[in-house]
Amino acid sequence: MKRSGEGQPLDGAANGWRAGLVVSHLGHSLAIEDDTGQLILCHTRRRLGHASVGDQVWWEPCEGQQGRVMAILPRRNLLTRPGHQDSQRLVAANLDQIAILVAPLPNPDWLLVDQFLVAAEVRQLSVCLIVNKADMLADVVQFPSGLEDYTGHYPPLWISAASGQGLAVVGERLAGLRTLLAGQSGVGKSSLSNALLPERQIRVGEISERSGLGRHTTTAATLHHLPSGGDLIDSPGVNVFGLADVDGAGLAWGYREFRGWIGQCRFNDCRHLADKGCAVRDAVAAGHISHARHARYQELLQRLCRQ
Numbered sequence: 001m002k003r004s005g006e007g008q009p010l011d012g013a014a015n016g017w018r019a020g021l022v023v024s025h026l027g028h029s030l031a032i033e034d035d036t037g038q039l040i041l042c043h044t045r046r047r048l049g050h051a052s053v054g055d056q057v058w059w060e061p062c063e064g065q066q067g068r069v070m071a072i073l074p075r076r077n078l079l080t081r082p083g084h085q086d087s088q089r090l091v092a093a094n095l096d097q098i099a100i101l102v103a104p105l106p107n108p109d110w111l112l113v114d115q116f117l118v119a120a121e122v123r124q125l126s127v128c129l130i131v132n133k134a135d136m137l138a139d140v141v142q143f144p145s146g147l148e149d150y151t152g153h154y155p156p157l158w159i160s161a162a163s164g165q166g167l168a169v170v171g172e173r174l175a176g177l178r179t180l181l182a183g184q185s186g187v188g189k190s191s192l193s194n195a196l197l198p199e200r201q202i203r204v205g206e207i208s209e210r211s212g213l214g215r216h217t218t219t220a221a222t223l224h225h226l227p228s229g230g231d232l233i234d235s236p237g238v239n240v241f242g243l244a245d246v247d248g249a250g251l252a253w254g255y256r257e258f259r260g261w262i263g264q265c266r267f268n269d270c271r272h273l274a275d276k277g278c279a280v281r282d283a284v285a286a287g288h289i290s291h292a293r294h295a296r297y298q299e300l301l302q303r304l305c306r307q
Contacts, residue, residue, distance in 0.1 A: 012070070015058075021054075025053055030042045032057065039206060040067045042066060042068060048071070052092060055075065079091040091221060092180050094178060096126060100182050101187045104133055104143055106185075106187070114300065122253070130156065130170060153256045157170055162188075164195065176229045221233055252271075258272070258289065261283045265277060265280065
């Protein structure tokens with residue numbers, strides 16, 4: 001099987017294994033899609049490690065019309081989020097893009113948006129910034145303050161999932177790519193997913209029936225195939241990504257507007273706080289970098305230092 005430009009090794013077939021794609025994580029089980037599009041409930045072989053939505057795997061049939069994952073193929077990238085007791089939980093693998101959804105209501109959490117952006121930038125993923133509920137505004141200037149800090153590097157798409165405004169353009173931006181849809185609660189992620197995926201509810205119901213977990217699966221990240229090609233990972237229960245795998249230098253690099261100034265700092269290990277000769281702070285003072293974005297960078301850096 002081949003999805004979004006990824007390949008697969010041939011040795012699994014020699015063992016009698018079958019190719020599969022993880023489309024949902026269901027507690028201790030996985031919903032695997034085989035190369036015919038059928039769903040199989042699979043368990044993972046011991047000591048194999050955890051699989052993530054978007055992983056390509058080798059699996060073998062076992063009793064009860066179920067399967068067992070025998071191998072997880074190498075990943076291009078992996079996105080995680082905080083778990084219990086400082087652990088990390090897997091969100092999605094082998095992504096091409098993160099679509100970040102904001103709206104006039106609830107009031108945007110720009111610190112959360114910055115975390116999404118840094119997570120994308122350090123993994124070299126594309127970003128699609130989407131403003132939903134545009135029909136609530138008489139003019140774009142009525143959007144809550146803060147969006148202007150992003151438009152230079154991340155030109156937003158203005159849409160309304162309710163009315164259909166802008167959905168065709170969003171479909172074009174997602175076509176042929178594997179995209180994770182992210183955003184804080186209440187911005188309309190499910191509404192947008194339903195608008196882009198006519199068979200989403202059928203798919204979720206099929207996974208629920210296969211797993212035996214019923215409505216519980218509606219909060220699990222699920223991979224859907226877009227009608228125009230590509231995949232959309234709908235993650236209604238995930239509204240924050242972890243930055244545990246990001247250091248201070250990576251965090252600064254994750255702010256695009258910092259990059260033209262970082263190399264001009266006096267010291268290579270400059271943290272862009274109170275460091276002498278910091279070109280980034282000079283750029284903030286001169287108005288080339290947003291004070292608000294720099295303040296959020298400082299807050300995220302403090303969080304990293306406490307980890």
